[in-house]
Amino acid sequence: MAAAICTACVAGAVALPSMAQVGAVADTPAIQGLKPGTGAPFPKGRYAALDRLPDWGGIWLLSFARPPGSGGPPAAPAPPPLKGKYLDAYNDYRKAVRENHGVVRSTTSHCTPPGMPAIMSMFQYPYEFLFTPGRVTINQEAWMQTRHIWTDGRPHADDPDPTFMGDSVGHWEGDTLVADTIAIKDTVPLATGAPHSDKLHVKERIHLKAGDPNTLIDEVTVEDPDALEHPYTNTVTYRRDRFGSLLEFECAENDRNPVDDKGETTFQ
Numbered sequence: 001m002a003a004a005i006c007t008a009c010v011a012g013a014v015a016l017p018s019m020a021q022v023g024a025v026a027d028t029p030a031i032q033g034l035k036p037g038t039g040a041p042f043p044k045g046r047y048a049a050l051d052r053l054p055d056w057g058g059i060w061l062l063s064f065a066r067p068p069g070s071g072g073p074p075a076a077p078a079p080p081p082l083k084g085k086y087l088d089a090y091n092d093y094r095k096a097v098r099e100n101h102g103v104v105r106s107t108t109s110h111c112t113p114p115g116m117p118a119i120m121s122m123f124q125y126p127y128e129f130l131f132t133p134g135r136v137t138i139n140q141e142a143w144m145q146t147r148h149i150w151t152d153g154r155p156h157a158d159d160p161d162p163t164f165m166g167d168s169v170g171h172w173e174g175d176t177l178v179a180d181t182i183a184i185k186d187t188v189p190l191a192t193g194a195p196h197s198d199k200l201h202v203k204e205r206i207h208l209k210a211g212d213p214n215t216l217i218d219e220v221t222v223e224d225p226d227a228l229e230h231p232y233t234n235t236v237t238y239r240r241d242r243f244g245s246l247l248e249f250e251c252a253e254n255d256r257n258p259v260d261d262k263g264e265t266t267f268q
């Protein structure tokens with residue numbers, strides 16, 4: 001047995017170099033809208049400019065005001081102002097929740113991240129903001145999600161593939177990060193049970209609170225001409241934990257969603 005295993009190892013080692021040479025590595029095309037040699041792909045020599053940006057060091061946790069006289073969580077936000085078939089779908093979801101004692105069928109799993117814009121409003125999990133030349137990277141402890149906001153002057157991609165985080169570009173207006181996000185998967189709900197179309201557009205203005213460097217504000221505007229009666233806004237507030245760090249979050253390690261005979265999860 002040992003000899004057989006050893007022989008297999010040698011065979012694998014011999015095969016690896018030839019396997020590694022199969023097919024040339026394709027280079028990603030240059031970013032449209034950026035001058036050659038500029039932007040996030042070329043950070044060297046541009047780190048000093050980061051000193052002019054605001055101090056968002058540490059980690060940030062969602063902060064909220066509790067109802068007067070209450071020790072519990074804040075009241076649930078109003079649902080998005082949906083219309084048409086999107087409102088019908090939301091009402092059907094709410095009806096199913098009531099009729100099934102909160103148990104609702106789903107084709108996703110517990111390990112599916114909430115996506116934008118909900119990922120920016122996670123109660124129990126902190127955020128980390130990293131500044132590098134040409135981009136802001138947001139790490140979120142839940143699902144170990146990473147979001148990039150490109151600040152090197154590039155426009156949105158011509159035809160971006162929809163993703164959970166969407167395609168985010170931004171710029172700095174003084175100490176305020178202005179972000180613009182499109183191409184968010186239409187399977188990602190605006191709120192629990194609230195769908196949207198492929199025209200969802202999220203705008204953000206993120207900045208420290210005036211006079212309070214340990215409070216960060218995210219002013220969010222959500223637009224969707226197909227799904228919403230009108231745009232709506234939401235203000236998210238975070239408090240700083242200067243010496244905190246994000247913990248590892250491996251959802252699949254304890255994913256126990258029931259699965260039916262078609263391979264679909266039955267609860268969320």
